[in-house]
Amino acid sequence: MKLASLSIRPPGSAAPQPVDQLMLIAGAGIDGDRHREPASPRQLLLASSATYGDLGLAPYALRENLLLATPIDALPSGTVLQIGDRAQVRLMFVCEACGRLDLHGAQVAARIGARRGVLARVVQGGTIRSGDTVRDLGPLLPAWPDDWHERVAQVIDAMPPDTVIEYALLARLAGIQSTYCRAFPRLLASLGPTYASRAIAARAVSHMRRWNGNRLFDDILPATASEPDAKLDCC
Template structure:
């Protein structure tokens, strides 16, 4: 199923927790997000936030107040959900990944945050880059991708196998890739213990400085077998840290022709 949408507003967010600056055009980079936006990150499933004009009108909230990047008007709003894609005439494609949960930064906009559940907008990642312009017509393609799981633990299980052999990620990187708050790093040691004994490449997780983890058995041995040099019980982040998939890998994963 497909719907027609029109871009009503565009915003570029320079800092976390702040509303974006209105723009008539934004440029998107595949696998990264909107150029110059604070949430542009190869690891993140939260590169872009898209909101419906109809929801803003219904809630009585001004465009931009929800800290969104893109506001669209759509003739079939029921199709606007995780798993859908926004596809522009120029080839830009945004995969919608998950609903954006209400948070304390927008608590002043509603008597209760629960009233904004599934109404703040849908987050997404840029699959194919290019320019988006206010007034541009775009297609909303339903169910083009699988929606990301809502369970944080399942997101953890899904992400770890994507880390390439011979590379490492920090706790903070894992939280970013899961699309959870930075404070969630405190839960990750519990997830690691819970997942021990399986096939998950837990040995590719290191601390903020590249240090190995006491809770991962034989971590040094497993990393060395993958070609990672261990010096002083640490792996060089400069050499081995993984920053997310490149454009070719992203296109292959999405099923789009390369």
Template sequence: MPSQFPTSPIGIVDTIYVKPTVRSPFRPVDAAEAVEGLGFSNDVHQDRASPRQLLLASAAAYTELNLPEHILRENLRITADTSRLHSGQLLRIGESVTLALTFQCEACGRLGPGVAGTAKNRRGMLARVVKGGTVRKHDPIFCVGTSAVTWSDNWQDRVEQVLRSVPDGFVIEFSQIARLAGIQSSYCRAFPALLKRLAPCQAQKAVPANGPGLRWAGGTRAAR
């Protein structure tokens, strides 16, 4: 019987981590349940609207850069080189789980002193779960196609992409833009300057929390 997967995997799952709560540490597990449209079950990063549901880091980044254990805060450490992956790729893990890759994760200062400069573009690739199932250690990983949605690694481009998706007649709050674009809420302070550089038809759709207008939340609409 022919295989439903490509014959050659791009790598395997080396380690799996979940973070049950904001205050709890990441913990390694032998298997995790991926929930379609959310992320890992029992993981604080579950978010139906976010492009940052899972972070995939490369095992090679740890060895080549001599990084401390789990300093990149990934959900999956894999043997594939994540710096060679790109937005829109679909990865099949094991028998059923499918991930849509979104964008390369920025190595920010929250990782600790000196880590951002060392890791640079090697922190890993972010992804959304498009088909759920169980991910297990040593599962093979296959590239099985491409998604219709791609994201830029540049956060400003992603903000503009979110604004382009807002229907006419609706506005979106700064905090929701940050959520949909996959950036920290602290970036909202830079939005006014960014909006001045965008076309007025896009910029006028972004409002602060107390701004007027009919809200758009990203696929759902709520009046206010």
């Protein structure tokens, strides 16, 4: 696999800006990008040039950070990709096709469906450049579901005992917009009392400690992952 192109969205920028290289920061995201956030599973978006070709989209219509010359849709969550000599990213879950994509043409979001790309976290930092080789190291880290309901439950399942989490942070850790917080009471109630009691509004009073999401993602690779003979695929 090869990196076909790169782009960044600095704070305050509405559109992706093409660049020749990016600095990835381990556990944080892209240096200088508006989505750099240690507590987020959405640090960068990877898309495939095949989607552009199949749907006839304008450049950067998917608003990706990394465009790969090879489809990545079939790679499972938890897969780690090495980019260039050092940087590594962890595939998290499929990026939903939001309505903003329709700014690039009628029904673009509907046409894309589940092919917008894959969201990822930075496991190992480094500078990446257009044309770099991308190597599939395999599914080295735990998988995250595409369904946001399941991700909310997964975050709560990871919480330490005797802790609660505020709705806004729960949304951030699950990789969804804060507007989804309105749906949390009903969703958590449907999951059962164990879940309903673990998430609270910001102003709610609780005798339990509020959890900050520490160690939720644990982007720690097995010791052999950085060794040359651990690279499973190279094309």
